[in-house]
Amino acid sequence: MTDDVILQVKDLKTYFKLDEGLLKAVDGVSFDLRKGETLGIVGESGSGKSVTNLAVMKLIPVPPGRIAGGEVLFRGKDILKMPDEEIRTIRGNKISMIFQDPMTSLNPFLRISTQMIETIVLHQGMSKKDAKDKSIEMLKLAGIPSPEKRIDNYPHQFSGGMRQRVMIAMALSCNPEVLIADEPTTALDVTIQAQILELIKDLTARLGTAVILITHSLGVVAGMCDNINVMYAGRIVERGTAEEIFGDPKHPYTQGLIKSVPRLDKATQQRLFSIKGQPPNVINLPDCCPFYPRCERALDICKIKYPAVTTLAKGRDVACWLYSEGK
Amino acid sequence: MNDTNLLEVRGLKMHFPTHQGFLWNRKKGYIYAVDGVDITIRKGETLGLVGESGCGKSTTLRAIAQLYKPTAGEVVLKGQELTKASKQELLAARKNMQVVFQDPYASLNPRMTTGSIISEPLRIFKQRGLLDMTDKEMDARAEQLMERVGLSRFFKNRYPHEFSGGQRQRIGIARALALKPELVLCDEPVSALDVSIQAQILNLFKDLQEEFGLTYLFIAHDLSVIQYISDRVAVMYLGVIVETAKSGELYKSPLHPYTQALLSAAPIPDPKIEKKRQRIILTGDVPSPDKARTGCYFYDRCSKRMDKCRDNLPRLKDSGPDHQVACFLYHEPD
Numbered sequence: 001m002t003d004d005v006i007l008q009v010k011d012l013k014t015y016f017k018l019d020e021g022l023l024k025a026v027d028g029v030s031f032d033l034r035k036g037e038t039l040g041i042v043g044e045s046g047s048g049k050s051v052t053n054l055a056v057m058k059l060i061p062v063p064p065g066r067i068a069g070g071e072v073l074f075r076g077k078d079i080l081k082m083p084d085e086e087i088r089t090i091r092g093n094k095i096s097m098i099f100q101d102p103m104t105s106l107n108p109f110l111r112i113s114t115q116m117i118e119t120i121v122l123h124q125g126m127s128k129k130d131a132k133d134k135s136i137e138m139l140k141l142a143g144i145p146s147p148e149k150r151i152d153n154y155p156h157q158f159s160g161g162m163r164q165r166v167m168i169a170m171a172l173s174c175n176p177e178v179l180i181a182d183e184p185t186t187a188l189d190v191t192i193q194a195q196i197l198e199l200i201k202d203l204t205a206r207l208g209t210a211v212i213l214i215t216h217s218l219g220v221v222a223g224m225c226d227n228i229n230v231m232y233a234g235r236i237v238e239r240g241t242a243e244e245i246f247g248d249p250k251h252p253y254t255q256g257l258i259k260s261v262p263r264l265d266k267a268t269q270q271r272l273f274s275i276k277g278q279p280p281n282v283i284n285l286p287d288c289c290p291f292y293p294r295c296e297r298a299l300d301i302c303k304i305k306y307p308a309v310t311t312l313a314k315g316r317d318v319a320c321w322l323y324s325e326g327k
Numbered sequence: 328m329n330d331t332n333l334l335e336v337r338g339l340k341m342h343f344p345t346h347q348g349f350l351w352n353r354k355k356g357y358i359y360a361v362d363g364v365d366i367t368i369r370k371g372e373t374l375g376l377v378g379e380s381g382c383g384k385s386t387t388l389r390a391i392a393q394l395y396k397p398t399a400g401e402v403v404l405k406g407q408e409l410t411k412a413s414k415q416e417l418l419a420a421r422k423n424m425q426v427v428f429q430d431p432y433a434s435l436n437p438r439m440t441t442g443s444i445i446s447e448p449l450r451i452f453k454q455r456g457l458l459d460m461t462d463k464e465m466d467a468r469a470e471q472l473m474e475r476v477g478l479s480r481f482f483k484n485r486y487p488h489e490f491s492g493g494q495r496q497r498i499g500i501a502r503a504l505a506l507k508p509e510l511v512l513c514d515e516p517v518s519a520l521d522v523s524i525q526a527q528i529l530n531l532f533k534d535l536q537e538e539f540g541l542t543y544l545f546i547a548h549d550l551s552v553i554q555y556i557s558d559r560v561a562v563m564y565l566g567v568i569v570e571t572a573k574s575g576e577l578y579k580s581p582l583h584p585y586t587q588a589l590l591s592a593a594p595i596p597d598p599k600i601e602k603k604r605q606r607i608i609l610t611g612d613v614p615s616p617d618k619a620r621t622g623c624y625f626y627d628r629c630s631k632r633m634d635k636c637r638d639n640l641p642r643l644k645d646s647g648p649d650h651q652v653a654c655f656l657y658h659e660p661d
Contacts, residue, residue: 044522159612162612190589219594222598222601262554263596272555274530
């Protein structure tokens, strides 16, 4: 079973030292990614989903950031302990990323061809000409019309959806084993979002790439992911398959989150359920359950101690005192 | 005019000129941002306006609020034509029409305290002699509004940066309600918020509507939000409205091919449904609104297009009780 685990994150901690105090952006996150799997990480802004994945690629700015502990095992080797040269052979090659805003992640001064060829030549050792053919092929796969001409365009000559297609083509051009997609469709319209999600699903299935999909949209993870991790205040509070998370959510936060989204298919005139209060400020967070001030089922112990992770079944964990009483 | 209609918009057009050159600045053409929109909003209802970015939703709202001077068309609020109103008349009319903006970070003055932000509309109306209120009464009104939208009155001397996004949106709502308007124009008020906060603000909008008998024009790009908040929905594409219907009706039986594609593209948070769904995936992007059009606006992307769609402009026509659609699949060209 462990053979097909490509990426293993163990107790990852990433802290930022700010004037206001210590910000524990990610505080003990663990997950496994298997070959061909699509893993969703859901959470609200500030829950640490993006920082988790920047830390996986060792892209945290130091200082103010600091990876305070944990391991990121890619094929059994710890990325966090690798020298920079070795990481560079993995980053963009074996593990690649696409970001929310394709305009800020493409270089506006360089043609698409220059940017794509550079990546391929660097990682695959191809000649420039072969790399260009490969780039055109990838753009075609990503659904860019007449890629032979479009490859010489600059990023501003593409629309938002098209830019995201270019990003995906670029990210997949070195046949990575892992694709990290950080809110890939948040800046896009619904009809374009549907196109892009379909493209990611289709291409990664064809190339056998494992995907980590980071998003705040429950609708997107429901359609895309096999397994889901729900994050709150820097920790994973619940994990399970998509069916388990949506069919039988255990953590009060997950339950509240699912109930508070208006549903298209179930018209209702009733009031929406809403989780009371504000998301916590993660600076100098006390060692209690960060959700207890907003929780409807809070116990006394929730105010004192962070709940231990309870494993309900294989791959089904929840961090809540409701399920680990008496331990 | 029907007296249950609070707002009537007829043939609203908003064209922005585009320029070329630097020294010899010539007019090159126009962006046809809003190109003939008819909207009727009845008293006490919520009309949801939905569409993709660039389709002209926000421009429509701003042209209604007279923040832009419309190129053509009429905006009639409570029987008063606003496009021809004088400055003084317009100011008086705005008492009945207030706006809640999308970005709660950009729409609040960072140098003003919460209390003075909320009471600013009152002060302006007092200065112009349209309102008779003492400073004390204004303060009391601001405090009362803060409590009503779910902020403690003790926060009235705090500045906007001390609040989170959801709380700032509450301040924006309190400001919009200060003059006791009948119509509130909401320009994507929940789009910038997190899921759990979005639900709180949506509920607040519904509660306030019940309590004060408000009428909303509510813009959002999220279809499930629009369905939840609205009584009627208007779907906009490239500067025109392509379909209007009762909220439930639109979701059950969408007629226009664009509405159908839009609904099928919206994700539903349920993996069982999602895995079985057949999507209509539109090809291409929304075209640029820089051309005057003679045919159907959706022609380029439509899967059911016919020859007559290219050269004839479909108009909104009744196709059922309270259901209008602009598509030649349902009616013939004139």
